[in-house]
Amino acid sequence: MSERPVITSTIGSFGLFAEVTTLTGGGPANATITPLIRIFGTAFSNYNYGLASAEAYTFFILIFVVAIFQFRMNREES
């Protein structure tokens, strides 16, 4: 099960939120924005739940591809 921590920690890094929100809020001019901050803003600042869900699923597919890629690499190594 050595691949699981690597994959989950990659997902964790993609979900970076609190650090960025408290330090820069995603600014200046979106230079430090992360996917989660964008989704959060769309949903809870602009109240556009449909768009936020679309963003969330795009984000999910991206992570899914990375996770599969990592999983394959790990498998080839062992």
Add this chain to the structure above:
Amino acid sequence: MINFKKILVNTLLYSMLIGISLFMILPFVWMLSTSFKLQADVFGYPPALIPKSPTLKNYIYIFQNANMIRVLANTLFVSIAATLVSLFFTALGGYGFAKFEFPGKKALFAFLLATMVIPGAVMMVPTFVLMRTFGWIDTFWPLIIPGAANAFGIFFFRQYISSISDELLDAGRIDGASEFGIFWRIILPIISPGMTSLGLLFFMGAWNNYLGPLIYLKSPEKWTITLAINSLIGGAGLTYWGEQMAMSVVSLIPLVIIFLVFQRQFVEGITAGAVKG
């Protein structure tokens, strides 16, 4: 000759490790130091690790003006409730997957593992809409219930409970225990070391949760510690650094106490899980 080389390598290695350790611990020490500084001294030059004029003003402020007791009580309630509810349901789920045969078990378990790949952000909006339908906005329920049956916990307990021999459960059945009685009286005591370590992880997760309270808690008297700390960052440039650091220090105390109390079980539980996993 060889010894000399070894000493040299060791000296380099240790000084490097000590350097990295100091670098790691510096933010923590700096937080402690800033919490005793006056606002004017926070960015004083040269930077001083030991405050020029140490003060308890920041601590007094957070307890008198920032409603610290209430915030701590809220956070403690949410964290303890979330931990207990999660432990109960994940252990129950793990027991089911470990000791019962039912159609679709493999597929269901694979599906459960696959949900671990889904980042929380994807669930954020639908969960919010669901909680709003329940009328749970600005209550503590959304911080306790949705995470109650999380995939990692069920996976963890399935591995743990699989190592318990079936004879033990059969002995319980012969003595007339119900299936839930077996879970409550036989399984739970055996898996208590695992519960301690996973419970600590759950507790820390709930205690440090920022995104959840940010979405669900609106009124200041329901704030948890992470929101309260963040509220001291001024958007327009005035940030109460000393007060913020004092609050951070106070927020660490319960975690440190709990960790010190459960440290031994915590380490044992993690390594036990590692061997079985």
